Amino acid sequence: MSIKFAILGFLSRAPATGYELKKQFADDPVLYWSGNNNQIYRALLELHRDGLVTQDVELHEDSPPRKVYSINPAGRDALRDWVRSTPELPQLRHGFLVQLTWGDVLTADELDALLAEYAEEVRVEQLMLREWDERNAARNHRTGPGAWLNARIRERWQAFYAQEEAWVQSLRDELKTAAAGGEYPASKEENDGRG
Amino acid sequence: MSIKFAILGFLSRAPATGYELKKQFADDPVLYWSGNNNQIYRALLELHRDGLVTQDVELHEDSPPRKVYSINPAGRDALRDWVRSTPELPQLRHGFLVQLTWGDVLTADELDALLAEYAEEVRVEQLMLREWDERNAARNHRTGPGAWLNARIRERWQAFYAQEEAWVQSLRDELKTAAAGGEYPASKEENDGRG
DNA sequence: GATGACATGTAATTCGTTACATGATTCC
DNA sequence: GGAATCATGTAACGAATTACATGTCATC
Numbered sequence A, B: 001m002s003i004k005f006a007i008l009g010f011l012s013r014a015p016a017t018g019y020e021l022k023k024q025f026a027d028d029p030v031l032y033w034s035g036n037n038n039q040i041y042r043a044l045l046e047l048h049r050d051g052l053v054t055q056d057v058e059l060h061e062d063s064p065p066r067k068v069y070s071i072n073p074a075g076r077d078a079l080r081d082w083v084r085s086t087p088e089l090p091q092l093r094h095g096f097l098v099q100l101t102w103g104d105v106l107t108a109d110e111l112d113a114l115l116a117e118y119a120e121e122v123r124v125e126q127l128m129l130r131e132w133d134e135r136n137a138a139r140n141h142r143t144g145p146g147a148w149l150n151a152r153i154r155e156r157w158q159a160f161y162a163q164e165e166a167w168v169q170s171l172r173d174e175l176k177t178a179a180a181g182g183e184y185p186a187s188k189e190e191n192d193g194r195g
Numbered sequence C: 001g002a003t004g005a006c007a008t009g010t011a012a013t014t015c016g017t018t019a020c021a022t023g024a025t026t027c028c
Numbered sequence D: 001g002g003a004a005t006c007a008t009g010t011a012a013c014g015a016a017t018t019a020c021a022t023g024t025c026a027t028c
Helices: A003-013 A018-027 A037-049 A073-084 A095-101 A108-139 A144-180 B003-013 B018-027 B037-049 B073-084 B095-101 B108-139 B144-180
Strands: A053-058 A066-071 A091-093 B053-058 B066-071 B091-093
Touching: A003 A018, A003 A037, A003 A066, A003 A073, A003 B095, A018 A037, A037 A053, A037 A066, A066 A073, A073 B108, A095 B003, A095 B144, A108 A144, A108 B073, A144 B095, A144 B144, B003 B018, B003 B037, B003 B066, B003 B073, B018 B037, B037 B053, B037 B066, B066 B073, B108 B144
Parallel strands: none
Antiparallel strands: A053 A066, A091 B091, B053 B066
């Protein structure tokens, strides 16, 4: 999936400059692109070259020209085609699960410390997410299908982290219970056979 | 996170060639790297250069030399340090949620068709995942903390897709109910003001 | 006077993928 | 004879990130 369509999507709601688009990408967690200059400005050039957007240049004497991009009918068609196109499965790059794959080289205490650290990160992320959603719900009072869809999308995102938090918690609980029963001893001794 | 640590992790269980490692990456969904030659062979060279693995070359007359890599004590230390290192939050690149952000340009019927298509993809992915897990559980009968962790990791992965499926289903149900009540009319007419 | 927002762009680097290239062996 | 697996590597390309580079204007 290309960032170009997301840009087209924003322009379908209102004309914007590269700088304005950059900000929209920067703070929305669902829009996973970093939204760096290079990407945005290049994408806008390409969209313009492909005839999907129009460019209005506001010239100023001292400052650089301000380039306002607007979507055109061809752009709307391209946007519609993309939205209807076959969806791709989400890509979950879960580095922590990779890390945990070799968690058996740690002692039970070390493992619990690691899980605790991760749980805290997830908790904080959830708080930031909720804050962002509230801020945005306040300033963005769209109605109709757009607003409904947006709410469901945010819910999905939050549910992911909620599930993550519950999972880590259950891991820690199990680990604690097992350690009390002596079932999962500190594995460092077991696995210290080097070579 | 670097693929180098995952390679180090595999080598901590058994020595392996680049080709063997490549296969391990290829079919494990949690190990999100594509596991292409370029990445693996380069990583192995670097690990060797950094003194974390040793290389045993088996020379053959006609075929290319077979290079078997083994982890060494420095490598085990590096692996342990990495496993204990501060976890990063998962990166969820959910293209479909991006797509849905502009789902309001579709009619209710088109939107439902899109959701149905996605639901099917998620369903199939779940089946493949379960199949993979069963195949692997059968062939890989490790015990102790490693096996326990592995089972929890697979559960987490499956839970993600289960949650995804439930979410799509709830979306479709809501959409259906709303459409019956005329609350979410075909939005194409509403939004067709071009420019 | 400094910071930060506004505004545009380029350069360097890293990362990852696909495809290229070679050649033996094994199974159907 | 052809396909698949084993086994190593390189080249070309594309995507994405960070940092560089410049300059205005408003606010503290």
